[in-house]
Amino acid sequence: MENYFVKDTIKLESLRDVLKLFIKVKAKSKGYNLSEAYLNLIVDFHFYGFSKDTYEKHLTKSLTDKTYFKSEATIDNSKSYLKKIGIIEKDNYVISSEYLPALKETDKFHLTLKLYHD
Numbered sequence: 001m002e003n004y005f006v007k008d009t010i011k012l013e014s015l016r017d018v019l020k021l022f023i024k025v026k027a028k029s030k031g032y033n034l035s036e037a038y039l040n041l042i043v044d045f046h047f048y049g050f051s052k053d054t055y056e057k058h059l060t061k062s063l064t065d066k067t068y069f070k071s072e073a074t075i076d077n078s079k080s081y082l083k084k085i086g087i088i089e090k091d092n093y094v095i096s097s098e099y100l101p102a103l104k105e106t107d108k109f110h111l112t113l114k115l116y117h118d
Helices: 015-029 036-048 052-062 072-084
Strands: none
Touching: 015 036, 036 052, 036 072, 052 072
8 A cells, every 4th residue: 555645735716715625624524514505604604693684695695606505494404503513602603713713704814734544
């Protein structure tokens, strides 16, 4: 059996894309395989909070993009699931710092991942 080391650089278009990749890897390492709709919802909650305005932004995006949830009920169910698995903190509706650092939409974020498969 041979071991390979690959070093590569991937350029992502937006901070949202970087954060979604980061969340996906963190969740996968804990055994959760999150869809793009979940990833978009998590980023929306992180940047905009848990208000009705956030729901409206998310639902509006769903009209033109299949990777967003299409109803308030689905968002509520998804929020409950994210709370259950620890991505949303149970006591104070915020995204767990274990999944996302405290960033604003205007911040820059550089991510280095080292992925190992044995």
